[in-house]
Amino acid sequence: MVEQVRARIPSIRFSDKNVGVSTHAAAVLKPFAALHLGAAVAHPAIDTIATYDAELAQAAELYELKVVTPGMLPGWHNGTAGA
Numbered sequence: 001m002v003e004q005v006r007a008r009i010p011s012i013r014f015s016d017k018n019v020g021v022s023t024h025a026a027a028v029l030k031p032f033a034a035l036h037l038g039a040a041v042a043h044p045a046i047d048t049i050a051t052y053d054a055e056l057a058q059a060a061e062l063y064e065l066k067v068v069t070p071g072m073l074p075g076w077h078n079g080t081a082g083a
Contacts, residue, residue, distance in 0.1 A: 018042035021063070029055055040065055054078075 014022075014035075022038030029037065033056040040046045041063045048066040051057050057067040057077035073081040 012039060014038070015042050025059055029059055033059075037063070 018035075018038040018041070020038070021041045022034045025034040025037045030053075033051075033053055036049070036051075037056060037059055040049045040060065046065070048068055049056070049060045050068045050070070051060070052069055052072070054077040057069070060067050061078075067077065069076060075081045
């Protein structure tokens with residue numbers, strides 16, 4: 001049973017780039033948020049991150065990721081919402 005479930009769940013490997021970004025971001029982000037940011041930055045097919053965490057959203061923009069937050073206005077995380 002466990003093997004069947006595990007076979008259906010994709011796994012992610014943390015590359016050196018992921019760990020490097022995560023380690024750097026951990027100075028300002030919670031560890032789980034830093035890992036998410038590192039994974040998004042390191043993956044060549046990812047250009048957008050979805051989050052309700054303002055600090056993660058701001059850090060993502062520093063790495064030129066688009067930020068989406070369902071139900072929130074663009075710019076909610078940096079004080080430019082609706083501007």
